[in-house]
Amino acid sequence: MGLFDKFKNIFDTKDKKETKEVAVYDKGLEKTRKEFSSKLNLLTLKHNRIDEEYFEELEEILIMADIGVNTVMDFIDKLRTRVKKENITDANDLKEIIVDEMFIIYVNNEIIVNKLNYAKEGPTVILFVGVNGVGKTTTIGKLANKLANEDKKVMMIAGDTFRAGAVEQLDMWSKRANTKIISRDNADPASVIYDGLKEAKEDKYDVVLIDTAGRLQNKVNLMNELEKINKVIGKIIPNAPHETLLVIDATTGQNGISQAKSFKEITNITGIVLTKLDGTAKGGIVLAIKESVGIPVKYVGFGEKIEDLRVFDIEKYIYGLFKDFVD
Secondary structure, eight states, X not given: XXXXXXXXXXXXXXXXXXXXXXXXXXXXXXXHHHHHHHHHHHHHHHOSBOOHHHHHHHHHHHHHTTOOHHHXXXXXXXXXXXXXXXXOOBGGGGHHHHHHHHHHHHHTTXXXXXXXXXXXXXXXXXXXXXXXXXXXXXXXXXXXXXXXXXXXXXXXXXXXXXXXXXXXXXXXXHHHHTOEEEOOTTOOHHHHHHHHHHHHHHTTOSEEEEEOOOOOSSHXXXXXXXXXXXXXXXXXXXXXXXXXXXXXXXXXXXXXXXXHHHHHHHSOOOEEEEEOGGGOSOTTHHHHHHHHHOOOEEEEXXXXXXXXXXXXXXXXXXXXXXTTTOO
16 A cells, blocks of 8 residues: 555544645645646656656656756656666556655655644744745734634734834734734834743743744845844743744745755754745645755645644645545
């Protein structure tokens, strides 16, 4: 039994919550799946036997899905090795192996942790970084709502004090999520964060979500600002931040991977949030990011609604991506 059949058996459940989650991935990956699976199915129909032309066309399909050139090259090499070793000649027999190897690329013999790293005592501090326009503030609002619904006492701190409308946008989300916000216009971000964390500690908040400026043009300035912010956080709450989440817009494709590499150079990223995954036909970026920067995707955004942020699940992702390809 291949991995895909195992996933199918897992998701063939009467558990309403699980069924709903699978449906979210199913719908969210629809654009990618239609484009991706239709091309893979046509490839299988076109080639009765596996030959060099098959591998070349498969390579092109994977690159077009934004899986990333280096990731695709490694993947094709592994596929060639298995085809030779297992003496596979029929393209139909390769379907489940393609799914297996895609899963292996992401997992890479690691224990994948998609859960948040909560502090053993005191507030858990989560710092958000990312360029402007990727949906960072929206993601903070959605996560605040998600955590509040889990009966956590949540505070948001508006550390992006210079972008026009950033504070107002976060304030709007705090009202929607019914959570506390600490903000000051045109103030030093580190001082706003300092005040917020002191209050969070005194009033026994469970989680603090911190927004930051989204500038990447001048890496030195951003590095200095993040270094200062991290020092302030660590001074008030030792060993914090407990998570630094990089928010990336999935529709930007390979540009998103460049952002991940740049931010990894200037601060310690613990996880990635991929927004607007439902808006792209190139959802393979999930695999490319993990392979390129070695950082797990912790959340994915599948829409505009407040509840449209989901904990990333690699099994549901693979199932949603390939359900029209593997019978």
